Amino acid sequence: MRKNRFPTNHDEPVKWHVLSQLWPYLLEFKQRVFLALLCLVAAKLASIGLPYVLKYTVDSLNGDLTKLAIAVPISLIAAYGTLRLLNVLLGEIRDTLFGRVTERAMRRLGLKVFKHLHNLDLGFHLNRRTGGLSRDIERGTNGVSFLMRFMVFNIVPTLLEIALVVGLLLFQFGVSFALIIVCSVIAYIGFSMKATDWRTRFVTQMNEADSTTNSRAVDSLLNFETVKYFNNESFEANRYDTDLAAWEKARRKNRLSLFALNGGQAAIIAIAMTSMMANAALGVMNGEMTIGDFVLINAFTMQIFMPLNFLGFVYREIRGSLANIDKLFELLAQKPAxxxxxxxxxxxxxxxxxxxxxxxxxxxxxxxxxxxxxxxxxxxxxxxxxxxxxxxxxxxxxxxxxxxxxxxxxxxxxxxxxxxxxxxxxxxxIGIVPQDTVLFNTTLLENIRYGNPDAADEEIQQVLKLAHLEAFVASLPDKLETTVGERGLKLSGGEKQRVSIARALLKGAPIMIFDEATSSLDSTSERAILSALRDAAKGHTSLVIAHRLSTIVDAxxxxxxxxxxxxxxxxxxxxxxxxxxxxxxxxxxxxxxxxxIEENAENSVETHPSNIGEGDNA
Known part of the structure; x- marks a missing residue:
């Protein structure tokens, strides 16, 4: 398993400082954030009102129902439905308002990282692993979405609701109910955080194995031809399977630790629910509480623990998101040499x-x-x-x-x-024709136009002529719209080099560098292109790095x-x-x-059909 570029210490504290770094991205839509928070508070008030409406409905149904009195439970039921609808609608409006904020933050941060990567020096890019780095960026930007959504719309409102419910229980039903809720919530949160911290190492191992596996696959597929040249399909498959085995082991540990977390949480919830119901039942039997109060206590307890039921998952994901976002900010902190x-x-x-x-x-x-x-x-x-x-x-x-x-x-x-x-x-x-020509997986036209994205069609045709690409392009069914494949693998070495020459000429820079610019061309094409390059280089300052001395005799x-x-x-x-x-x-x-030349001539004599025929006749 490769060493992670940003090693993770499993015992390190949660990276809460990341929140302050994300704050500027939220300020772009201040009004939307404010309105979303208003909807959040209103939804929570509606949510807390639901158990009270349920209580009064049960109490009204528990009495003598006359024709006049029956209007009360009907009105309460209508109010219950209205509050339930408001709770859902306000939540949807909140998500819609804040969704724009989250998406824009992801876009801004993703673009900033992309630009920064292009500004880093060549030394950084020679040492990076493309597959793992792309996964780090993907997890980081997705972490922004998760963190904002769950931090703002799960953790904060849940804590607000707990505070309001505890206050109401303390004021209306006494210390015992409030104490059970407080102790249960503290035990639940404490256990969830400790258990999640314990199992974070398994999640990290799984992510590292995932990045390694992805990097291995990307490296192998990018070097598809090399794998085929050396008949190393089995070797690559075995290396990939070794990485997959590490990923499988990490996934298994993650799954078993999740079972322990969920089991502990379920036990705490069961004890809390039983204690609250028993306490409420005693109150009803002693005549201190009504059946509606019993329903109210039950509804409040369930309402509090339903969102807390996901706390382990949310806390783990928030912790992971903070770590992933921190990796992005560490990447942004990399100083170009x-x-x-x-x-x-x-x-x-x-x-x-x-x-x-x-x-x-x-x-x-x-x-x-x-x-x-x-x-x-x-x-x-x-x-x-x-x-x-x-x-x-x-x-x-x-x-x-x-x-x-x-x-x-x-x-x-x-x-x-x-x-x-x-x-x-x-x-x-500076324009350059490199020795190793790497093309984008797009059309011939787009690869040539990359030298000058604003070039006119006439300029494209001119460089095609100078690079002796006209006949080749004319022979293709899709002409300039032909897709060249990943890194230009659909083209021969000579064809790729001609595209590279056309691209460099289209840039029109006053300084031209040719780094073994004709190394993949045959002698005839080489002479033709060298003649064209000599004409195109007039008025330019040229630096030629050459292995074939025949290409620079006119220097x-x-x-x-x-x-x-x-x-x-x-x-x-x-x-x-x-x-x-x-x-x-x-x-x-x-x-x-x-x-x-002599070797080619001998091979030609040995294999030419007419010579074989003469030998038979003799």
């Missing part, structure tokens, strides 16, 4: 120059990635960065986007330190990165003449390319 400076300014430029100045960076203390890196990308130029895997090439892109901050040194655009620019304006000036400058430092720089021709690191990489790739 990358924040705009207090005096941050907007970046506005059309011909930017980029400079890395003595940049040192490491993801962890024991592994330095960049070691005092310095280079410039002049306005409108194309600079390529090459090197072995792990040399730090993609880190340059993450630093430029401010996903991370340099440990030392700085990065500037037109002489402005990017740490003093707003992240929004900085990223608005204005090539930087060779090794172990986090620049060991060579120059044009393609100049670097080949130096016979250094770049020349070694070039020659190795040329040999690999020649071997691939």
């Amino acid at each position: 990358i924040k705009d400076a207090d005096n941050a300014t907007e970046l506005t430029c059309t011909n930017p120059a980029i400079a890395f100045n003595d940049v040192l960076f490491s993801y962890s203390e024991n592994r330095q990635i960049l070691k005092g890196l310095s280079f410039e990308v002049p306005p409108g130029s194309k600079v390529a960065v090459v090197g072995e895997s792990g040399a730090g090439k993609s880190t340059l892109m993450k630093l430029l986007f401010r996903f991370y901050e340099p440990n030392e040194g700085n990065i500037t655009i037109n002489g402005k330190d990017i740490s003093l620019l707003t992240q929004q304006s900085l990223r608005a000036h 204005d400058k090539i930087l060779v990165l090794k172990n986090g430092a620049i060991v060579e720089e120059g044009t393609h021709t100049h670097l080949l003449e130096r016979q250094g690191e770049y020349a070694t990489l070039w020659q190795a790739q040329q040999r690999d390319s020649e071997e691939d």
Whole structure:
């Protein structure tokens, strides 16, 4: 079982402080809250009036009924029905009024958490578990609804009703009845809270098992292809079943603890009801009380314990809701590692120059990635960065986007330190074609338009042409309305990369980053798209992170990165003449390319039908 991001201490006190954090969300509809509370009080007064009407009805029916006197019980019965109807209607009006408040609070809080998650740094999102996090958000927002509904409309009115009933019993029937009610309610509430606190650990274990199971399922389904590649369906099913077994065990403990809670509550209610009825019966036999009083006592006792019957469930759910909402507020309290400076300014430029100045960076203390890196990308130029895997090439892109901050040194655009620019304006000036293209599970059109949601249809057609997507789109039955599937799984790697290129071009940013932008394309498509990208990049400042050296031979400058430092720089021709690191990489790739061509040719000869036929004839 994975460790919960926000570990729960089963013995920790109830997080009542969460209520103060929710208060601002209630103030948006002050009038609705006030009217709902008025309806609540009126409904409770009607509820307390019902036993009295019942008492007087019984007493009137217990006497001699003349034609004139019969009007009294009939009127009381009509009054009873009216009060019962009012009690229900006022409750419905109250729920309707307060429902808008609850729904708006859930919307506001949900949106705030969603925005906050997008503002958190890349480090947070690399460590999160999407399935578990989504469950935490879902439980938190649902907790807001439950807490407001039951706290305002169950706990508070029940306590109000108990106080009123105890006062009435004390005033009208003496200390003994009031004392039984008070002692029974205290015993019931005390037992319910203690038992609920005891069984909360089982509820928490069940929720943690649920989150783990959900995360496992989401991870496995998102990596469906990988599971199939390695024939690991049984392995995934076994891991999932292990999580389900933990969930089943937690559910069983939860169910048994609920039985103990309900049994204890039922015993307290039975003793209280019996004591009240016995006391009332003695009063009737002694002539101190009427049959109507007996009915009144019975009605009051049942009326008090009916809502209390759910106290264990309500208290547990309120406690759980407070804990779940607190998780949301803990999430909101997470501070992003990358924040705009207090005096941050907007970046506005059309011909930017980029400079890395003595940049040192490491993801962890024991592994330095960049070691005092310095280079410039002049306005409108194309600079390529090459090197072995792990040399730090993609880190340059993450630093430029401010996903991370340099440990030392700085990065500037037109002489402005990017740490003093707003992240929004900085990223608005950068377009990217990433190596790993991930698409949304929607249409081709929506995925391309994501680069600029306000783009006109003519602009869409232009980038389709530039990315050489026109023929592919024309071949599809639904054209641009074709759904690409989860993460674009319905498209090939090359098709996804072309969509990514079209999306980046549609953004129209003055800085373009290509991170292995043609790694999934065949040679013919690669040449065509590179030609289109060269045309589209005119007037743009381009940074190309490349593995295939053939894609960057036209770069204005090539930087060779090794172990986090620049060991060579120059044009393609100049670097080949130096016979250094770049020349070694070039020659190795040329040999690999020649071997691939020869191997493909041999395979073609072996499998071509005409060659097989010639062999048979011979």
